[in-house]
Amino acid sequence: MNVSLPPPLPADVLERVRALLAEARASGLPEPDAMTLATVGADGSPSSRTVLLKALDARGLCFYTNLESRKGRDLAARPIASVTFYWRSLWKQVHCAGPVERLTAEENDAYWAARPRARQLGAWVSQQSREIDDPRRLDEAMAAAEERFRDRPIPRPDYWGGFRLRPRSLEFWTGREARLHLRERYEVTPEGIWRRFWLFP
Numbered sequence: 435m436n437v438s439l440p441p442p443l444p445a446d447v448l449e450r451v452r453a454l455l456a457e458a459r460a461s462g463l464p465e466p467d468a469m470t471l472a473t474v475g476a477d478g479s480p481s482s483r484t485v486l487l488k489a490l491d492a493r494g495l496c497f498y499t500n501l502e503s504r505k506g507r508d509l510a511a512r513p514i515a516s517v518t519f520y521w522r523s524l525w526k527q528v529h530c531a532g533p534v535e536r537l538t539a540e541e542n543d544a545y546w547a548a549r550p551r552a553r554q555l556g557a558w559v560s561q562q563s564r565e566i567d568d569p570r571r572l573d574e575a576m577a578a579a580e581e582r583f584r585d586r587p588i589p590r591p592d593y594w595g596g597f598r599l600r601p602r603s604l605e606f607w608t609g610r611e612a613r614l615h616l617r618e619r620y621e622v623t624p625e626g627i628w629r630r631f632w633l634f635p
């Protein structure tokens with residue numbers, strides 16, 4: 435598995451992804467920042483789920499989660515992933531794949547501080563991806579957490595943080611009539627250069 439870090443995204447590619455996100459937000463589409471994140475577990479089993487894109491720059495795409503969740507455990511065992519955005523209102527899809535790195539404690543703290551208090555409490559309450567005997571216990575746990583942190587800042591749990599997916603490949607898909615969709619793909623070559631090409635739909 436090649437998990438060496440790829441070079442930064444070409445500036446025009448980054449700008450294009452940013453422009454698509456802006457267009458999706460402006461179109462009124464709900465959750466324009468939602469992306470499907472696919473991971474692979476230590477035993478090779480695949481899984482996917484929706485997460486929210488929280489930051490984007492030439493290094494890649496950042497999202498936050500519970501590090502002990504299924505995805506967190508997958509990424510600890512195999513630090514690779516792919517994400518897919520589909521914006522129905524634009525009839526466009528973007529997906530990319532590559533190695534994944536943990537965000538720094540400073541990055542995690544900065545984003546944690548910007549989260550609403552209720553979501554901070556939620557992170558303390560949820561043992562994400564573990565079995566719960568009765569979901570009604572969530573409300574009791576929330577009340578207990580509110581009591582525990584009453585009148586003081588809520589610290590970031592050790593098990594909560596972010597990841598950055600560093601794209602090694604990225605594809606722009608544009609829907610067209612008769613399934614003659616456009617697929618414009620970028621991949622990092624073994625020499626470490628971004629190469630652009632087209633695929634049949």
Ligand SMILES: Cc1cc2nc3c(=O)[nH]c(=O)nc-3n(C[C@H](O)[C@H](O)[C@H](O)COP(=O)(O)O)c2cc1C
Binds near residue numbers: 483484498
């Ligand atoms: C629109 C939407 C956005 C979501 N955003 C996140 C997110 O940013 N981080 C997260 O951990 N879970 C998020 N979730 C919940 C995940 O899809 C998933 O249920 C949870 O993270 C557990 O996944 P896992 O057991 O595969 O680790 C979101 C779900 C939806 C529907």
